[in-house]
Amino acid sequence: EVQLVESGGGLVQPGGSLRLSCAASGFTLSSYWMHWVRQAPGKGLAWVARINLDGRITTYADSVKGRFTISRDDAKNTLYLQMNTLRAEDTAVYYCARSDPQLDYWGQGILVTVSS
Amino acid sequence: DIEMTQSPSSLSAHVGDRVTITCRASQGISNNLAWYQQKPGKAPKLLIYAASTLQSGVPSRFSGSGSGTDFTLTISSLQPEDVATYYCQKYNSAPITFGQGTRLEIK
Numbered sequence: 001e002v003q004l005v006e007s008g009g010g011l012v013q014p015g016g017s018l019r020l021s022c023a024a025s026g027f028t029l030s031s032y033w034m035h036w037v038r039q040a041p042g043k044g045l046a047w048v049a050r051i052n053l054d055g056r057i058t059t060y061a062d063s064v065k066g067r068f069t070i071s072r073d074d075a076k077n078t079l080y081l082q083m084n085t086l087r088a089e090d091t092a093v094y095y096c097a098r099s100d101p102q103l104d105y106w107g108q109g110i111l112v113t114v115s116s
Numbered sequence: 117d118i119e120m121t122q123s124p125s126s127l128s129a130h131v132g133d134r135v136t137i138t139c140r141a142s143q144g145i146s147n148n149l150a151w152y153q154q155k156p157g158k159a160p161k162l163l164i165y166a167a168s169t170l171q172s173g174v175p176s177r178f179s180g181s182g183s184g185t186d187f188t189l190t191i192s193s194l195q196p197e198d199v200a201t202y203y204c205q206k207y208n209s210a211p212i213t214f215g216q217g218t219r220l221e222i223k
Contacts, residue, residue, distance in 0.1 A: 045214040
């Protein structure tokens with residue numbers, strides 16, 4: 001059974017950093033591009049970033065470019081999102097998702113709250 | 117960047133009704149379009165990909181059509197469990213973009 005489980009969320013002050021993890025199981029992580037998607041409270045879905053099979057090609061939404069870094073460790077079956085210089089508008093539930101290329105499996109989501 | 121515009125933004129229908137949601141891309145995207153269903157407090161669920169291919173396990177009352185810039189999601193006979201917000205998404209190139217969502221309720 002394919003499973004994606006996010007962790008690492010929580011409350012952080014503006015300007016702070018947080019690293020999200022997404023543990024994958026039930027499939028070979030190295031065979032898939034992976035994405036992060038977020039959803040601000042009461043709002044729609046917003047794509048954040050994606051990473052290719054070998055981790056060398058990463059693409060970001062303009063809203064996070066230069067502040068967020070997506071990475072992967074296939075040996076640990078884990079996807080990451082390093083979030084720096086966080087802003088109040090980054091407050092959201094963050095989902096990791098597998099790409100085929102449609103997003104066919106999603107994690108349950110993890111809440112990140114940026115507030116003083 | 118290609119924008120995805122859904123209509124309507126909300127919809128109310130009776131159980132058994134045929135429901136249609138539309139999605140328009142600001143530029144042609146061939147058939148690189150997916151539809152997702154999201155219930156409150158849950159992760160999105162893939163319903164349709166490649167504009168018209170039903171994801172495994174999704175009820176056959178859901179169908180998708182379109183190509184280029186205009187797409188539709190149809191529920192042939194609305195069921196109570198279909199109450200959710202529906203999103204279209206284009207995935208052929210970055211940035212990946214979603215429509216703003218259509219909230220579907222039962223009358």
